[in-house]
Amino acid sequence: TSNTLCWALYHLSRDLGIQETLYQELKAVVPSDRFPGAEDIPKMPMLRAIIKETLRVYPVVPTNARVFYEKDIVIGDYLFPKNTLFVLAHYAMSHDETYFPEPERCLPQRWLRGHGSPHHPFSSIPFGYGGRACVGRRIAELEMHLALARIIQAFEVRPDPCGVEVTSVSRIVLVADKPINLEFIARPGAP
Incomplete structure (x- = not known):
């Protein structure tokens, strides 16, 4: 969860329009005198996106493997x-241009109803699927949603003042190639 939250905050710091959309969504759903709760998450599609x-x-987990013992x-015309x-190449699947135009860009709106292009339901399965999910x-999703909502409720997040670009590298799990440094500016009146 911490890894995903770092990447989410990194991209929100670089796209203040999306960050403001999320902040306005939070303000519309969560009264200013309380913290976001689990009951608020279904009312916040941008947060989930x-x-x-x-x-x-x-x-x-960019890849994992299974042996069928x-x-x-038989899958299609192929015998295994x-x-x-x-x-299973999760990274490659979720970066397939067939389902995700501009796959390297972080575009949360592609997950909102009525936006973006439709994608195959198995084109991005970060938690796996079925009995081995x-x-x-x-x-983990609850923790990420609530933590991100609370952070954005309390702070405006700005990019590293030194302008450092961060990319991902695979080290069993997908991690940042250097520290993700951000600037947090307190929002007036946040609980």
């Missing part, structure tokens, strides 16, 4: 004998 897009651009598998190693998905 920012987390989804961040996970698409920076899947925490039980039996041969039992004991075949399948490597991440068991902590719901708590």
Whole structure:
């Protein structure tokens, strides 16, 4: 969750328009005298879109693998004998231009209804799917949504004053190639 939140804040600091949209969404849903709660999240589509897009651009686990031991598998016209190693390239899937035009750009609006282009439901699955999906998905999403909402409620986030660009590198998990430094400016009247 901390990795995804760092990337989300990095991109929000560089796109003040999206950050302001999120802030206005928060103000419309959460009264100024309280913190955001789990009950508020369904009413904040931009908040959810920012987390989804961040996970698409920076899947925490860029690849993983599974061996099917039980039996041969046929997919389309292809036979995969039992004991075949399948490597799932989450990063490549979620950067496929077929489903995500301008895949390197962080564009949260592509997850909002009526915006962006439709994408295949399995084109970005940062938590996996089915019986092997991440068991902590719901708590991780809740933590990311609430933390991001609270941070944006309390602060305007600005990019590193030194103008340092950060890119991702794969080290078992996808991480920043250098520290993500941000400037946090307190919002007047934040709880």
